Amino acid sequence: MQLEEVLELSAERVPNKTALVCGDRRLTYLEVDRECARLAHALMASGVERGDRVAVYLDNSVEAVLSIFGILRAGAVFLVVNPTTKSEKLTYILNNCRARTLITHAKKLDLIRSCWEQTPHLESVVIAGGVPPPGRHGTKQVRSLEDFLAEHGPSDRSLAKRCIDIDLAALIYTSGSTGHPKGVMMTHLNMVTAARSITQYLENTSDDIILSALPLSFDYGLYQVIMGFLTGATIVLEPSFAYPQLIVNRLLSEHVTGFPLVPTMAAMLLQMKGLGPGRFPRLRYITNTAAALPPAHIERLRAMFPNTAIYSMYGLTECKRVAYLPPNQLTIRPTSVGKAIPNTEVYIVDERGERVGPGTVGELVVRGTHVMKGYWERPEETDRVLKPGPLPGERVLYTGDLFRMDADGYLYFVGRKDDIIKTRGEKVSPREVEAALYSLPEVKEAVVVGVSDPILGQAIKAVVVLAQDATLTERDVMRHCAARLEDFMVPKSVEFRSSLPKTSTGKISRRDLDIPVEAS
């Protein structure tokens, strides 16, 4: 099965059912399916070939969903770029995957223009949001989405399949340990497998109404749409969680049954003053992943949502999802992320790669059809995480996450093997933030760490040594970072020191920074 078929099959089965709600727009499965087909025809007519990469740089919106499935139907590979990505990183990503076409919004036009000169592979820019067609710019064709679709006329012609299920469907960029993001290669088979497994344990049906305020650039957000379409459910897409009251109103007015969260969102809901228990009798389940919910928050969520099943889950972009805790285990093992999801095997290995028994800490290894094909054009980094598995030719995923298992086989997250920071549910490589810091000529040395934060999980803290005679304030540093990094990567605090501790080989030693784990 190919990924776009999750939409096509539901459009045949439940054509008049509401598929997508976004702001005041409501689209049925038939409408979504037709619009995606139109976009696919237009993409193909514009020269997009099987396997070409097409980037989507849009906020959560109807156009973003149509783009993803239109790209798939054209036989191309989609990538969703976080809408708060700045010009430098956008340029890097577009060049890294040699994206041929970019679909974006009129309000991002200034930012897009700033990377035109540096993106030679990008041939075509399609702009949603109703601006007059800007025409040709150098070698690039720039068109409004309306014109792009109109040029190729209304199309009821069926589209011949161009791909098979072992072809790539998506690149999902994650923060890389080298300071540059890396594209996780996911095939149709990878993604359909993961979506099937998750909808199985969440017991999703076409009666579900799922509200997601997670960005589509984040696999957790992306899969809400895929899983919703797979089961013929309704997806209510919200562009932001900034105003939890609006989300609460929406949960009630749309009779939402499924509500995916990250711990920061849960903390924001729990901060609301008047949200008494039992307000959401229709809400069947809440999911949490990206980082663990503090046990105190689990208790308060249970009190606020007494009739709602709460699923603690664990996963990573490289295979989407690994484990989930059945809701009836939540009070028994509140700190566990449960057991492997359906059709997945997990085990824990020591430093020699030997499997270890209950109680011993080691690296978690994942086996299954959902394991990625590797990082786009990064064979060395791929080989570090994908290693030979039990069967010939098979590769299993070394997660870099340290776990232990209890006597009943339940998994407990212990820590990371590397220095990756988890903030607001997003993975941040300190190297990526440090690279931004080092691009300031006044910065002589810099190191970035995560410190505990009640809302963010971990807050990013930069520790900086200035060059001689240089003067910079905390705000200068934050402003510099905000112009280069996505919102969630910008340091929340900056500390200036006269020197940083070093290891015997002269590297900066995070361990010896002596930064209290708890934020002040």
Added chain:
Amino acid sequence: MRPIEQELREFVINNFLFGQGGDGLSNDDSFLEKGIIDSTGVLELVAFLEEKFQITLQDEELVPANLDSINYLVGFLQRKLLTTP
């Protein structure tokens, strides 16, 4: 310039624009649309309002129509301060 408006502009510029770019900030600009405030920034804004103006914001008041631009904030605070003893 009205003092409340000045206070609010200063806070937004210092905290969300890191002290620069205030000239480009119009009083009608949507903080969310312009990417000035991210999802957790609203919490910082609310904490500032509650402390600075000695008020308590109710859940239903935490909506863009009250908080998402300088002008919305000024209007909201004026109404709120009138009804707060």
